Amino acid sequence: MKRVAILIATLMSLGFLTTIVIAWTLAIRTDVSGAPRLNPRTGLGMLGYYSPGDSVAWVFTSVQYSGVFELSAANRGHQQELTVDRMVDEGEVPAWSTMRRGDPTAATNAFYIEQGFGWPSLAMAQRYRYTRDASGSQQLDVNALHLPPDLRRFGPGEYVPIRLIWKGAAINSALFGWIYFCLLAFPGIVVRARRARRGRCWSCGYDLRATPRGKCPECGSAIGTSG
Numbered sequence: 001m002k003r004v005a006i007l008i009a010t011l012m013s014l015g016f017l018t019t020i021v022i023a024w025t026l027a028i029r030t031d032v033s034g035a036p037r038l039n040p041r042t043g044l045g046m047l048g049y050y051s052p053g054d055s056v057a058w059v060f061t062s063v064q065y066s067g068v069f070e071l072s073a074a075n076r077g078h079q080q081e082l083t084v085d086r087m088v089d090e091g092e093v094p095a096w097s098t099m100r101r102g103d104p105t106a107a108t109n110a111f112y113i114e115q116g117f118g119w120p121s122l123a124m125a126q127r128y129r130y131t132r133d134a135s136g137s138q139q140l141d142v143n144a145l146h147l148p149p150d151l152r153r154f155g156p157g158e159y160v161p162i163r164l165i166w167k168g169a170a171i172n173s174a175l176f177g178w179i180y181f182c183l184l185a186f187p188g189i190v191v192r193a194r195r196a197r198r199g200r201c202w203s204c205g206y207d208l209r210a211t212p213r214g215k216c217p218e219c220g221s222a223i224g225t226s227g
């Protein structure tokens, strides 16, 4: 029983590590300048969202491709009316986005680029926040791990996410843990199937051709079952 618990914990840990490695690899391979930009003049391609929690209106646009979800959003303060193509419901805004979670600094008229990474589910997220100070110069704040220069030769991404998207991370960890279990168990399944085919005990390999039925005289395993 204790061995089973240790095995499950080990497989889940390996699955979780794999989840992080995949999310970070996707982040390193993704250029933040490729994120869709808002067009504040025409409003083309823009969606609107009104966050009832903190009474903030947002305009945003998003794009999703394999393992990556990118969106750019602008905080329009407390306006109820936005010039957008369409107002969306809460369900169309990712739960990990600042639009849903709120910005703890309550910055207004800030511009955000948010990225979610992970495969098959999005598992980690990071956010770039651009604001202007009193003198009008742009400030950038990123809630992610800034990679040292040595690690920036593998792709255009300069940051890797440190925030987990819990649901996606749990799904990916369980999936990869299960794959590792199958890889570990597969050699044993092959050996047992081969023993059974050759008329030997699946468990210990004892020759059962002289033993018509019942239990293996060597180890006591039931004959004719496997696994």
Ligand SMILES: [Zn+2]
Pocket (backbone or CB within 6 Å): 201, 202, 203, 204, 205, 206, 216, 217, 218, 219, 220, 221
């Ligand atoms: Zn046996």
